[in-house]
Each structure stands twice: as C-alpha cells, then as structure tokens.
Amino acid sequence: MAVHAHPDDESSKGAATMARYAAEGVEVLVVTCTGGERGDILNPAMDRPEIKAHIGEVREQEMARAREILGVRQSWLGFVDSGFPEGDPLPPLPEGCFALEPLDVASEPLVRAVREFRPHVMLTYDEKGGYPHPDHVKCHEVSVEAFEAAGDPERYPGTGEPWQPLKLYYHMTFTKERLTALHSAMEQAGLESPYADWLTRFEDESFENLWDITTKVTCGEYFETRDKALLAHATQIDPNGVWFVCPLDIQREAWPTEDYHLARSLVDTELPEDDLFAGIREKVSF
Template sequence: MRRLLAVHAHPDDESSKGAATLARYAAEGADVTVVSCTGGESGSVLNERFELGHRAARDMTGVRRLEMAAAQAALGIGHAWLGYVDSGMPDEGEPLRALSFATIPLEISGRPLVRLIRRLMPQVVVTYDQTGGYPHPDHIRCHEVTMWAVEHAAAGLPELGEPWEVQKLYFDRSMSGARLHALLTALEATSPDDDRLPFMREWAERLGTRGDTMTTRIDVGAHLDARDVALRAHASQVDPESRFFFWPNELLRQVWPTDDYELVRSRVQGEPQEDDLFAGVEED
C-alpha cells in the first residue's frame, strides 16, 4: 500500500499547492492524507464575491472547516487537523496572536505530527521549504515542524507510538520560474493581446529561477479539474476570477501538465529526475 502525507499550514493550502497530485494518487488507490496545522481562523475573507461573509464574521473557524471538508471530498483524500491556532500575518513590529502555532516551541508543536506519522506510516511526506513558500509565520513553522517530526518519528519518544521512518521527503516546487515562463510564452503566442500579460510578465520576472531545484515532475493533467473544484470549495479565500485560474486547463495540459517537487531526503535508491513520488519506495 502506498501512503502519502502532505503537511500544510492552513486549510486551502492543500488545494493551491499540489492538489492535483493528491487527487491523482488517491484515484490510483494510494492512501493520501493532508494535515492542516492550523484552522485558518485568523484569516480574513479574501473573496469579494463570497456570499457568506456575515457567517464568516461570526464563525470563521466553522466556515473554514466546512470548506476543508468540501475540498477533501473533491480530492478524495483523508484529512487531519493538527489542532493549532492560526498565527495570522501581523504588520511588521506587531506581535503574533498569543498561543498561536508559530509561537509554540517546536518540541511541543511537533509532537502531534510525530504521533500522526507513526499512526499513518507514510512512505512519502510533502511540505514546504524553509521559506514556507512565502513568509507567513505559519508556513515557515509548518516546514520546521515537519522536518522535526519526520526526524523524531524515526526514533525516540516512545510515548508517541512505534517508530516509523519516512522513506522520502519532498518540498513543493510547483510555483517555479520555469513553469511560469513556459506558460507565459505560450500565452503570448496564442493570445498576444491578452490583458493579463503585463501582470504575468512582471510575475515571471519576480520569480526568476525560483524552483529550479525541482527533481520530480508528476503528470496531473487528468486531475486538474478536481484541483479546481477543491480550490473553489475554499470560497472565503479563493476568488473564482483570481490568479489561481489564470491558465485554462487545456493550456496547462499542453504546456506544463505537471506538479513539481524537490526530493530533499531519501532512504531509497532512485534516479536524479523522477516522474513518481513513490519511485523506489518499498511498499508493504
């Protein structure tokens, strides 16, 4: 049985980063689980078209739990809450929310993830790199917690269950300069008057060579629609006219039909470039 665990900071992150990969492996029969480290309760409504703003004002936690359940169903995956409070994104010089995820010592906040890894026994874990993908304190902490938990799940802490060694650990690299430049070139060729092009050129320049350390490209062309359904399920956060949907899926399938990753830790033999997160993995 193949088992994949993806560790994310907030509900909606799993749908904007590698969701089609999750849908593909789940459809192929793998046991796929997403962990949301926080409940996203410190977030604001980011979608001006969101119809339940009055409800979010009263109960953002409840709204985001319902959205996560809908996204989970769209992807066909399992889900677990790590149980921490969203730290928010305070202005420079402002403190983080008291007792939130990023404020809790790593040796405490990592323990529930150790227990979960030992219970689920994933061969493969996916998370963010040390930058968090962007500098939200919960994304950075998510990276730190995942690295700590993968290490400590393999040995010690007997009160948290039987040891389990993850065979492969990946960082998400789907937002890469190479991908954006390829899509931009295709859009310029097919739609030279598209009013999105100036923004996309600026975005491509800003990304530069970001993500050029990718080692693994997963063909997800058949699962992009499931990703879109999952993204739209997070209606408080995702505007259906936002940049998440800039690229028609048909264009993605022709130009860049993959989710991309960097293999950063492996206990198995493999090739320098892969097309499968489970390449070389010993299944049980």
C-alpha cells in the same frame, strides 16, 4: 502524507498530484496544522459579517468539501493560525499561535500522526515556507522534525510505535520556469497573461527558489479536480481571480506536471524522477 499550514493550502499546492495518486489507489492523508482562523476573506462574494463571525467553522466546512473532491483523508493538528504580519515595523505575532509554539510542542501531534498513518512519502514546504508566512515556515520545521524523529523510539515517547517515512519532498509550485512557460503559452494563444507581474518578483533575490526541481509528477488530467477543490475554499478563493485565468488546455500543454524537490531519501532513486514513490515501489509492497 501532505503537511500544510492552513485549509486551502492543500488545494493550491500538490492537489492534482494527490488526486492522481488517490485515484490510483494510494492512501493519501492531508494534515492541516491550523484552522486558518486569522485568514482574510479574499472572495468579495463571501465578505459578509456572519461569515467573519464564524470564520473558523466556515473554513472547517470548506476543508471537508475540498478533501471529498480530492478523494483524500484529512486531519487537524489543532493549532491556532498566526495570521500574516504586515506593516513596518512588523507587529508581534499573537500569543498562543502556531508559529510561537516550541518545536517539540508543535511537532508532537505530527509525530503521532506519522506513527499512526505510517506514510512512505511526506510532502511539505521548504525553509521559506513557499512564501514567508510564519505558519508556513513553522510547517516546514515541524515536518522535518517529524520525518527525522518518528522512526526513533527514543524520541516523543507515548506517541505510538516508531515509523520511518522513506522520502520527504518540498513543493516547487510557483517556480520561475513554470510561470514563464504559462506566460509564454498564453501570449502565443493571444490571451492576456496574468503572470507578468509575478515574474518580476523573481528579480528580487528573496523570491528565488532555494531548490532545484528533482521530481515532476504528470497530473494534468486532474487539474480540473484541483480547481474544484480550490473553489471549495470559497472564503479564500475568488472564482474570478488569477487562479483560473489560464485555460486548462493551455496549462496541460505548457506545464502538465506538479513539481517537487527531493529533500530526504532513505531509498535509492535516480534523478530526475516522475514518481514520488520512485525507489519505494521496488522496496515495499503497497
């Protein structure tokens, strides 16, 4: 189970991993916390009044295409996008949005989803949310709450039979190590790298990753599938944007994995890992 804040997050973080496991016969569920109703249109070709007027419906349709491409199931928690506050001072978050929901209210439908789907592994963001969007931070909070509560019969009564996931991971997608490797590989190939500006951000301590990489999942052969899923989110992803500047063969050579931090584990495993199910395959039957 991969828990994400908005439609498109599942395609930019861990998509090739999910596509690989789905192709190998693992049942994969993406849980999307909000509908992305307050997301900006980031692809100029889609910046049209009729799309803006129905952005929630459009993003739902985009998510349907992306999940089909990835070969995964997907469900919605049904909360309202909080938007990304900008300005100085920052404006208040809109009333009724996901980020302002009490933890138990925001977590209840995810606990229900965990007890229904019964995942062995959960994926989410770290305390910073991957980046400081209020919905990403809230997604972290409800994911940790659900991981810890779903197996306790005393908590969240009426949401199904208890089920305890065995491992919880944080996405480690935009790390300095990965961006440096891609940047160097592009320069060595004589190509202009889009990563120089990204790397300067790591000089600001607020952009430093909180956690070390513990787990690298080899999934380079699914990078093309990942990119197709990204492009399905046409309002959010510019096909001429930075996501697609680095050629896939360079990516596969320089950094053929998607990376994670093992945040919780109820099974014995040796670090570093190359499999999200390390320690689980020996414990349970799939």
